[in-house]
Amino acid sequence: MNTVLLARTWEAQRAKLLAVALALGGWGFLMPVIYASYGAQFRSLMESGVIPRQLAEFGGGDIFSLPGAVSLGFIHPIAVALNCVFAIGFSTGSVAGERQRGTLEVLLARPISRRSLALTLYAAIVLFVAITTAAFLVGVFVASALWGVSAELGLSRLPLLWLNGVLLFAAFGAIGLAASVSFDRMTPVLAIALGFTIVSYFVDVLGSLWPDAKGLQPLSLFDYLKPSDVLSGTATPVDFAVLAGVAAAGVAFALVRFPARDLAAPS
């Protein structure tokens, strides 16, 4: 790993990182507030039968508790999109973007191996998603304390929830990096990484809302993000292991593929 490159990457991304972290922190802050302020109304609305019961299954099927509300916030499209700024946006551009702009040539003229470059960029991806995921949970923690509902949350389980989230977005980041080292242009890289993420999310949502599609859920990486189970203490190590395995496979692919590639002159 190259510390100079890591420091430069941090410097280049820190403003964006701050913005995303603040947004996710704010989003996380909203979850306990909404739960404390409107949870009872939601429950009565849902129980009135106006809204189909199956919709309550999204996010783990426990949306009327604080852990359920936090879970819902964690896998809500807004939170996923914000986390994907780095898991997909940064990872896909990390190599292919530099290649497309022509700056990769300047970088690889230095004594850095391609493996070291890929590993450093992946370390940056993990660092960024670790911070953005933590920002969400900090928002949850602060709001829970301010609204006096922190006892319902199980604060000791937040670090495990953080790890679950980091592993999910680190897995998407690894897939983005693997695509990024494989192409010279951003278009196919974005198509692969974004397509995989969107399809994965769609399959998970479909499985949670439509019982007949439940069997498809294990094909989605989002199925292994289990905030509700983590907060209720029923999560299994298998979910964490699957996400870690996908991340490791993506990184391994990048470490093999990138050095083997020919980097012809930019056209």
Added chain:
Amino acid sequence: MSVIVTDGLTRRYGRSVLALDGLSVEVREGEIFGFLGPNGAGKSTTIRLLLGLLHPTMGRAEILGLDSERQSVAIRGRVGYLPGGIALYDSMSGEALLDYLVDLYRRPPVRRAELLERLELSAVDLRRPVRDYSRGMRQKVGIIQALQHDPDVAILDEPTEGLDPLMQRAFYDVLDDLRSNGRTIFFSSHVLSEVERVCDRVAIIRAGRLVALEDVGALLARRHRHVEIRVRGEAPRLDGVAGVSKLVTRDGLLTCELEGDVGPFLAAVQRSDVADLTIEPAHLEEAFLEFYQDDRPAGIVGTDVGAVRAG
């Protein structure tokens, strides 16, 4: 000692495109080695193979005794590289960019101050973001990033692109200094006049094949110079004089082509009453164009063929 060695270096793109075909050259320590060829001749492919950015289809390359494919990281630690049409990080200031790029070498920028002064880049210029730089300023930053850490070998691809004539001259002086300090420079260009001006030896490639490798001086000496002599009285007898050809005499004006040593020609001329004498210097351009004539067989030519092993 040879600093850069290629041995049968070959690179194919797919099955149909042969970008480089058995290139075998040796670049000596402390010389400026010109690498000439038009666009698409294989210059950039050669450089990318030397730096390990491309993998050879056949053959091998070495820089400073290190294998370009297996030890490219070690090579890049001792080489300064200026890519053709360099792209820079536009959001950074010139100074931050140079700091970043030299930090990646983990070597101090021992030549930066001198290069900044010679290429007339001020501290104020360096504080501006690169996106505001003109093409010439970008090229200057490109040159500085390649040389600021005082590399043993510099590989420069079209280094004077975008520089005005004054800056080109300043840059040639920088190259002269590097040569005097024993640094080796691989100078890729299609600007013949600058190769003629700065290089010790030149390799010419055409369609991926080496067609000439020679001392620049020897190459020029072998070129035909155009001669015009205006004489009073009897014209000198130049038939059969070594190096003289295409002799035409009319109304006291004698024209001919002259190749090689001028001694026999001058000896023959000095016996006549010469009113005026013009010898147009040979230019590398003529040699270059000669090598690029389409009907010319792609053999290797040069006084330095001993350093060339045909691929």
